[in-house]
Amino acid sequence: xxxxxxxxxxxxxxxxxxxxxxxxxxxxxxxxxxxxxxxxxxxxxxxxxxxxxxxxxxxxxxxxxxxxxxxxxxxxxxxxxxxxxxxxxxxxxxxxxxxxxxxxxxxxxxxxxxxxxxxxxxxxxxxxxxxxxxxxxxxxxxxxxxxxxxxxxxxxxxxxxxxxxxxxxxxxxxxxxxxxxxxxxxxxxxxxxxxxxxxxxxxxxxxxxxxxxxxxxxxxxxxxxxxxxxxxxxxxxxxxxxxxxxxxxxxxxxxxxxxxxxxxxxxxxxxxxxxxxxxxxxxxxxxxxxxxxxxxxxxxxxxxxxxxxxxxxxxxxxxxxxxxxxxxxxxxxxxxxxxxxxxxxxxxxxxxxxxxxxxx
Ligand code: PMP
Numbered sequence: 001x002x003x004x005x006x007x008x009x010x011x012x013x014x015x016x017x018x019x020x021x022x023x024x025x026x027x028x029x030x031x032x033x034x035x036x037x038x039x040x041x042x043x044x045x046x047x048x049x050x051x052x053x054x055x056x057x058x059x060x061x062x063x064x065x066x067x068x069x070x071x072x073x074x075x076x077x078x079x080x081x082x083x084x085x086x087x088x089x090x091x092x093x094x095x096x097x098x099x100x101x102x103x104x105x106x107x108x109x110x111x112x113x114x115x116x117x118x119x120x121x122x123x124x125x126x127x128x129x130x131x132x133x134x135x136x137x138x139x140x141x142x143x144x145x146x147x148x149x150x151x152x153x154x155x156x157x158x159x160x161x162x163x164x165x166x167x168x169x170x171x172x173x174x175x176x177x178x179x180x181x182x183x184x185x186x187x188x189x190x191x192x193x194x195x196x197x198x199x200x201x202x203x204x205x206x207x208x209x210x211x212x213x214x215x216x217x218x219x220x221x222x223x224x225x226x227x228x229x230x231x232x233x234x235x236x237x238x239x240x241x242x243x244x245x246x247x248x249x250x251x252x253x254x255x256x257x258x259x260x261x262x263x264x265x266x267x268x269x270x271x272x273x274x275x276x277x278x279x280x281x282x283x284x285x286x287x288x289x290x291x292x293x294x295x296x297x298x299x300x301x302x303x304x305x306x307x308x309x310x311x312x313x314x315x316x317x318x319x320x321x322x323x324x325x326x327x328x329x330x331x332x333x334x335x336x337x338x339x340x341x342x343x344x345x346x347x348x349x350x351x352x353x354x355x356x357x358x359x360x
Contacts, residue, residue, distance in 0.1 A: 006344040009322035010152050010297060011175065011196035014339040019249045038242045042235055050241075051234065054248035061255050062177075064184050064207055071206040071226060072234040072244055077102070077174045077193030080204050081109035083224040084170060084189065088144050090215050095119040095142045095167070099158075100127045100151030101328060102172060107146070119145060126329070127154040130292040133163060144168045144188055150176035152196070153326040155299030155333060156292040161186050168212060176296050177205070178254055179338060180264035188212050196296075197337045199247035202240040254338065263338050270336045270345045271295040277349045283307075283356040287329055301331025302359075308332060311355055318351050320344075 007014045030037050033046050040047050055070045064070065073079060084106070085094065092114040096107040098121035107116045117139055120131035130151075138145065145164045150157045152175040161183065162169060168188025177192040184190065189208045195201035206226065214227040222228065228236060254263060275293060278286045278300055287299035302308055308331050315323045325333040336345055 006320045006340070006347060007322055008320060008334045008336070008340070008344075008348070010326070010333065010335040011193070011337075012201050013196050013335055013337050015199070015246075016250065016253045016339045019246070019253050019339075022249055023246060037245045040241065042238055042241050047241065050245050050248060051239070054244050054251065057248060057251040057255060058205065061251050061259055062182060062184060062207070067210050068184060069206075069208050069210060069213070069226075069230040071208065071229045072239055073204050073206055073229060074202065074223065074240055075204070076195075076201065077172060077191065077204050078105070079224070080172070080191045080206065081106040082113075083206075083226065084144075084146070084191075085110040085113040086217060086220060086224055087215060087226045088168070088170065088189070088212060089114040090143050091141070093117060093139070093142055095137075095139055095145045095164075097121070097131060097136065097145070097147040097162075098123055099130055099156060100148055100154050102152070102174070103146070103148040106148070106172065110146075114143075117142065127151060127156065128287065128292070129289040130156050130158050133160065136162060138164055138167065140165055140167060142167050144170045146170045146172075148172040148174075150174070150294055150296055152297050152335070153328055153333075155286075155288045155294045155297045155329075157294035157296065159291075168209070174204075175335075175337075176294070178251070178260055178263060179267045179296060181260045194243055194247055196335075197250075197339075199250050200243050202243040203247075205247070266338070266342065267295040267336075270340060270342055271298060273342075273345055273349060274298050274334065274336070277352065281352070281356060283359065284352060287325075287331060296335065296337055298334045298336065299325060299329055299331065300333075301325070305330070307359060310359070314355065315348075315351060320348060320351070323348075 027036050095117045097119045098104050110116050119136050122129045145167050149171045170189045174193040175196045178197045191204050191206045193204050278284050283302050284300050312324045323332050325331040
């Protein structure tokens, strides 16, 4: 009708339709200001309400306790690979669980600033599984324990909060934030790039326990300093104003839909439909081990590279896009974040069934 297609991109990815419609309606004249949000001074009263409102709605939706700050920082999720060790490596060593490409990149960056200890790694199995609590080799004197809660490329997800005693938990939730309730009080720091479940690209949201901020380090880049960022309400310099506004609309949409509990139900529904089909199929196979499967990124293949190519080509002709898997895994990947309608997954499964029949 409006020409929109089912977009299975890993990120930037589909946005909720009501959010796009609201942004369109507010495009030319935001609430009587006579201008769009992107033309507005970040020091204006209008923008104050937007940036504070964005924090308020996130705090409600994620049930973030008062002793945590919410920061909006530029540089995407990757900038946090540097910011986290710079701010949190106080004695100079941290534990990292390597369950995918982004955790590996984060560890690589952290090595510039201190000692990285590998608490667990599934690299030898091409990151098809998530370690259990028993498999974590933890140092009780580490400055923090770092893990990537959902591995976007490999289609695996941690289904528990690691227990680390007094060692602060640090999690990259770029690809599963806002998809389920999280007990924030168990974490020292949670961060997420915006462009999957929260809005357009251009920033990361950092949720940090106040007592972890403010460790002085010589030569700290000014824009990576958590304490300064908190002190300046994420506006030491010009913030990504439009991205923050869009994220506020997305969080408001989550709230109106019934919050992260409702998002979790929908995510379970979408992903279990797809996994049930994969497990019953004679052609398609899931790439990740069953106990570690992600509710957000579903990786699968036929086992035949030519057939995978044919699948991707025909899926585009059928009105879907971005089903090609990441080169580190091959095959296919369906990213099914909050904004993906259940009908989109039904449509995909229907297409897969037909493809299987035609390619026996
Ligand atoms: N962490 C995860 C889990 C991701 O999926 C991504 C991007 N796909 C990143 C980090 C890096 O994000 P960015 O491109 O925003 O730096």
